[in-house]
Amino acid sequence: xxxxxxxxxxxxxxxxxxxxxxxxxxxxxxxxxxxxxxxxxxxxxxxxxxxxxxxxxxxxxxxxxxxxxxxxxxxxxxxxxxxxxxxxxxxxxxxxxxxxxxxxxxxxxxxxxxxxxxxxxxxxxxxxxxxxxxxxxxxxxxxxxxxxxxxxxxxxxxxxxxxxxxxxxxxxxxxxxxxxxxxxxxxxxxxxxxxxxxxxxxxxxxxxxxxxxxxxxxxxxxxxxxxxxxxxxxxxxxxxxxxxxxxxxxxxxxxxxxxxxxxxxxxxxxxxxxxxxxxxxxxxxxxxxxxxxxxxxxxxxxx
Amino acid sequence: xxxxxxxxxxxxxxxxxxxxxxxxxxxxxxxxxxxxxxxxxxxxxxxxxxxxxxxxxxxxxxxxxxxxxxxxxxxxxxxxxxxxxxxxxxxxxxxxxxxxxxxxxxxxxxxxxxxxxxxxxxxxxxxxxxxxxxxxxxxxxxxxxxxxxxxxxxxxxxxxxxxxxxxxxxxxxxxxxxxxxxxxxxxxxxxxxxxxxxxxxxxxxxxxxxxxxxxxxxxxxxxxxxxxxxxxxxxxxxxxxxxxxxxxxxxxxxxxxxxxxxxxxxxxxxxxxxxxxxxxxxxxxxxxxxxxxxxxxxxxxxxxxxxxxxxxxxxxxxxxxxxxxxxxxxxxxxxxxxxxxxxxxxxx
Numbered sequence: 257x258x259x260x261x262x263x264x265x266x267x268x269x270x271x272x273x274x275x276x277x278x279x280x281x282x283x284x285x286x287x288x289x290x291x292x293x294x295x296x297x298x299x300x301x302x303x304x305x306x307x308x309x310x311x312x313x314x315x316x317x318x319x320x321x322x323x324x325x326x327x328x329x330x331x332x333x334x335x336x337x338x339x340x341x342x343x344x345x346x347x348x349x350x351x352x353x354x355x356x357x358x359x360x361x362x363x364x365x366x367x368x369x370x371x372x373x374x375x376x377x378x379x380x381x382x383x384x385x386x387x388x389x390x391x392x393x394x395x396x397x398x399x400x401x402x403x404x405x406x407x408x409x410x411x412x413x414x415x416x417x418x419x420x421x422x423x424x425x426x427x428x429x430x431x432x433x434x435x436x437x438x439x440x441x442x443x444x445x446x447x448x449x450x451x452x453x454x455x456x457x458x459x460x461x462x463x464x465x466x467x468x469x470x471x472x473x474x475x476x477x478x479x480x481x482x483x484x485x486x487x488x489x490x491x492x493x494x495x496x497x498x499x500x501x502x503x504x505x506x507x508x509x510x511x512x513x514x515x516x517x518x519x520x521x522x523x524x525x526x527x528x529x530x531x532x533x534x535x536x537x538x539x540x541x542x543x544x545x546x547x548x549x550x551x552x553x554x555x556x557x558x559x
Numbered sequence: 560x561x562x563x564x565x566x567x568x569x570x571x572x573x574x575x576x577x578x579x580x581x582x583x584x585x586x587x588x589x590x591x592x593x594x595x596x597x598x599x600x601x602x603x604x605x606x607x608x609x610x611x612x613x614x615x616x617x618x619x620x621x622x623x624x625x626x627x628x629x630x631x632x633x634x635x636x637x638x639x640x641x642x643x644x645x646x647x648x649x650x651x652x653x654x655x656x657x658x659x660x661x662x663x664x665x666x667x668x669x670x671x672x673x674x675x676x677x678x679x680x681x682x683x684x685x686x687x688x689x690x691x692x693x694x695x696x697x698x699x700x701x702x703x704x705x706x707x708x709x710x711x712x713x714x715x716x717x718x719x720x721x722x723x724x725x726x727x728x729x730x731x732x733x734x735x736x737x738x739x740x741x742x743x744x745x746x747x748x749x750x751x752x753x754x755x756x757x758x759x760x761x762x763x764x765x766x767x768x769x770x771x772x773x774x775x776x777x778x779x780x781x782x783x784x785x786x787x788x789x790x791x792x793x794x795x796x797x798x799x800x801x802x803x804x805x806x807x808x809x810x811x812x813x814x815x816x817x818x819x820x821x822x823x824x825x826x827x828x829x830x831x832x833x834x835x836x837x838x839x840x841x842x843x844x845x846x847x848x849x850x851x852x853x854x855x856x857x858x859x860x861x862x863x864x865x866x867x868x869x870x871x872x873x874x875x876x877x878x879x880x881x882x883x884x885x886x887x888x889x890x891x892x893x894x895x896x897x898x899x900x901x902x903x904x905x906x907x
Contacts, residue, residue, distance in 0.1 A: 285675050285676065285678065286630070286832075287630065290638050330632075332639055332820075333822045333828060334820060335819050335820045335830075336818060358845075358846035359845075359846025359847060360846075361846070373638045375632075375639055375641060492849070492851075517845065518843065518851065519844065519845050521816065521817050522675070522818065524674055524675030525673070526674070526816070527815060527818070528815045528837065528865070529815070529843060531837065531865070532851070534864070534868065534869045554851070556851070
């Protein structure tokens, strides 16, 4: 005799072998956790870095993530958007998200103050393969807000400096006043075996650095194809140009890493807004090697 | 295992009446306008069940509603809190489900339980009993389940599977839940004999031979896997797409969704999940306006690649179940069958 109750029990056994309760699973997949804005750093006129911690202290101190991953960030009445970690996982206890003012949610976020609350869920996504960087020379090439996810990697590597070879950062901005992460750039300059070169699209009085796209810096930079790994992040046109140049310098495609940006709604591989040639950027990325991208041929690489 | 029974048609309503005491009943019924739809049946005597026609809606909306509140949120002195809203999911029997729509549920089972387990879907699914009915003849001239490998008969997936043999149904109970149903209401079921099995097989052969349409789905799948579909095909079809999303809404396997906040007061609101469509211009457009999909020439590309290339690569069979609903509804004539034909002809 089958009663609805019996049927339910039977099915629960089948679907809940791991012992998790139905309620927890139902609640958790898209449920944001409350976080507090502990600090705001104005990086330039368009970018702010938000220093955050989860309100639940126990959860906050146990929370871990990896370089290249992202969070789904809820802003009151604005829904959610994916934002990469710009802080380093080697420094747990607080999270930093660097956000460029681009649309409705990010504009509302830019209006928020220290003490205000956000919702966070994650971490999501395939991270940078840090184990693969050990023993290598590291070349970071970033444009604008693209330095945010790479800043996470640079700081993680500096926190274990002895594991890596030389580190070079090439960073392009629109104008000297747009150069973000100035405090980091100043810190990095003090590190051993570290080179940092900046370029701006249009110079201003007093600017002594390079002028032009970041590819100009790359042309002048020697890359040892045997020893190096390159990590690239920026606008699609920059990514395309830089990946091409790195390939020409003889760096193997599986040691050229970049991150892809797409609209995302779920972050867990279901909503499919982040589709990219058969892959989903939220779960299969956002980090991809050039070797993978050449097989997929997304629009970022299309001629 | 492999329990085979007969259910006299005269007994069907009595059985359903018994079942309705314990379960909500969803079945295809013809309404007063002549349309057949899957509906929650309250009054079996007043309902005109129709097991032959194709219901205009699939069962998607019963497991994955078009619009659903996932959380209520509140902003107060205590912060910014989200409260989960439990989905309504009474134990439900879905009766009279054709192989295409059954296959679509099996497909959604995989989608919503891989990686992230979506319990908004899975809880409703757990409370479901599926009673299918094989198609003795294609319900419409748009059907092409024979070409996608999902019909006209289905040997797995349903708790009970019925085949119309004239005055009686041949009943297959291959799953524990179906076998338990038969045990509970044993008085309605007779043991089936060799003759009945043969009659079922005969019905299968007739059904298989009665499709009017030859849709070359397998050929299109091979071409997509080889990357041998011309850009002109995507562009020609995309130009005909009116961005209405009708195909995705009617499709029993289109499960793309969006999540939005709806503010209901100064201090709160609800977080909604709604059906979305990959053909919509806003589906991939990012903050700041950049869109990685060239809308004019590529609006439909993802739709067909997902169903006929990516799902085949991931699950071994196409995401299209061949129900044909989109074929009749696309007023631009840019449905999946048109795509398969264009790819097959190699032109546009």
